[in-house]
Amino acid sequence: MKNKIKVFKTSYLTIFLFCVSIVNAQNIDINILRDINVNRNKNLDPTFKLVSKSALPISIAAPIIIYSVGLIKKDSTIKKQAIFIGETFLVNAFVTTALKQVVKRNRPFDTYADIDQAISAGGYSFPSGHTSIAFATATALSMAYPKWYVIAPSFVWASAVGYSRMHLGVHYPSDVFAGAILGSGSAYLTYKANKWINKKRSKKEK
Secondary structure, three states, X not given: OHHHHHHHHHHHHHHHHHHHHHHHOHHHHHHHHHHHHOOOOHHHHHHHHHHHHOHHHHHHHHHHHHHHHXXXXXOHXXXXXXXXXXXHHHHHHHHHHHHHHHHOOOOHXXXXXXXXXXXXXXXXXXXXXXXXXXXXXHHHHXXXXXXXXXXXXXXXXXHHHHHHHHHOOOOOHHHHHHHHHHHHHHHHHHHXXXXXXXXXXXXXXX
16 A cells, blocks of 8 residues: 555656646747737637536536446446546546645736736636646546547547637646646546555455
8 A cells, every 4th residue: 555655646746846847948838828829710719618618517527427327227337437537537636726736827818918818717827727627537538438439539629628728828838738647647547546446355355
């Protein structure tokens, strides 16, 4: 158990240090954001607002719908997959929220007057919570159902969510990149933790 905790701590410390180093590359960050946000096609704003706002509802609905299917079919495997996706969401939400409070990075539109905020956004900027949630859900779904017709749409959607946050001027590229890493990492670590717990239970039952 101590080794597992150590692995978790080391993994998240590595991610944290990597994320902080990204924040320091401020000039590259803002220049990329300006190219995306300032020169954007504003006709696409409604579409990207819809994509951006889909992150939380889809991430909450996915495990609920899958678990409901498991109940209807009386399939314990499906229910376990739904629980895994739900756990990933909770782990990711905790880590992302904690990291925001540690880094306390201001939103780009608060720091740079030329960045056009096209959607409401509160709290700190780093990492992108919407991107993190979307990639956590996409990765968890892909691990639970490793089929191309699940993996491809999941990551296209998650990537679109990440891009939308830059298009709408509420996140730096590094916020989005870090969010993608944290989301995917949360799914992977949750999967590993569940695998370890299930292995321990199997040994006790024997």
